[in-house]
Amino acid sequence: MADWLLILDSYLPSHEAVVLVVSALPFVEARASIPLAASVFHFDWFKTAYLAWLGNTVPLFLVWLIVPPILHRSYEKFPRMHGLLTRRIHKLEIKYGESYKRYGALLLCLFVGIPLPGSGVWTASLLAVALEIPWKYAAPAILVGLILSIAVVELAVYGVISLFV
Numbered sequence: 732m733a734d735w736l737l738i739l740d741s742y743l744p745s746h747e748a749v750v751l752v753v754s755a756l757p758f759v760e761a762r763a764s765i766p767l768a769a770s771v772f773h774f775d776w777f778k779t780a781y782l783a784w785l786g787n788t789v790p791l792f793l794v795w796l797i798v799p800p801i802l803h804r805s806y807e808k809f810p811r812m813h814g815l816l817t818r819r820i821h822k823l824e825i826k827y828g829e830s831y832k833r834y835g836a837l838l839l840c841l842f843v844g845i846p847l848p849g850s851g852v853w854t855a856s857l858l859a860v861a862l863e864i865p866w867k868y869a870a871p872a873i874l875v876g877l878i879l880s881i882a883v884v885e886l887a888v889y890g891v892i893s894l895f896v
Contacts, residue, residue, distance in 0.1 A: 739752060739753070746768075746772040746774075747778075747782055749767070749772075750764045750767060750768045750772065750774070750779070750782040750783065750786065751764075751782055751785060751786035752786065753767055753786070754782065754783045754784075754785070754786025754787045754789075755786045755787065755789040755790055757790070757851075757853045758848070758849070758851070758853075760787050760790075760851040760852060760853070761783040761784070761786075761787045761846070761851070761877070761880060761881050761884060762846050762848075762851070762880075762884055764779075764782070764783045764786060764787075765779055765780075765783050765881065765884045765885055765888050766884075766888050768782060768783070769885075769888045769889060769892055770888070770892065776885055776889050779885065780881050780882075780885055783881050783884075784877060784878065784881055787851070787852050787877055787881075788852070788874065788877070790851075790852045790853045790856060791852050791856050791870060791873055791874070793856075794853065794856035794857055794860060795856060795859075795860065795866060795870075798857065798860050799860060801816070802816055802817075802820075820860075820861040823857065823858055823861040823862070824861055824862060827858055827861075827862065828862060831862050831864070835868075836864065836868045836869065836871070836872035837872065838872075839855050839858065839859060839864070839869055839872040839873050839876060840872040840873070840875050840876040840879070841876065842854070842855050842858070842876065843855045843873050843876025843877050843879070843880055844875070844876035844877075844878075844879030844880050844883070845879075845880070845883075846880045846883050846884050851880070852873055852877055855869075855873050855876065856869075856873060859873070
């Protein structure tokens, strides 16, 4: 992991940019950028939270802007790819559809808010698109969940660091 981090740090203009990019990456998101900012770059907790939040909001907009047109175009031009995408989306609908009917947008908030592997802004945004949740309900729920997730990770990271400092 340190190798790609060194490469990333050498190509980007600042440590803040590294934290922003790591926050926007799928699978790692804020769960990796917060420990990075705190332990490697020695940022204070507020700056770390702000950068993690800012970088992690990028996937929310990317998914909502890119995935629906890809689905529409793949139906016309790439029927095989469209079949794969629709099967994946159908699996998400089966897995989380009943939970969404029961809990509504709170499902997205908790899905992002509990910082577990595979439960971040990328996945919640894809889930919202799959379940056809309107933007006006999905985006606020995902953003509140992101704030909760950042708070949990920051409490853990900065609490551990304070034990050793």
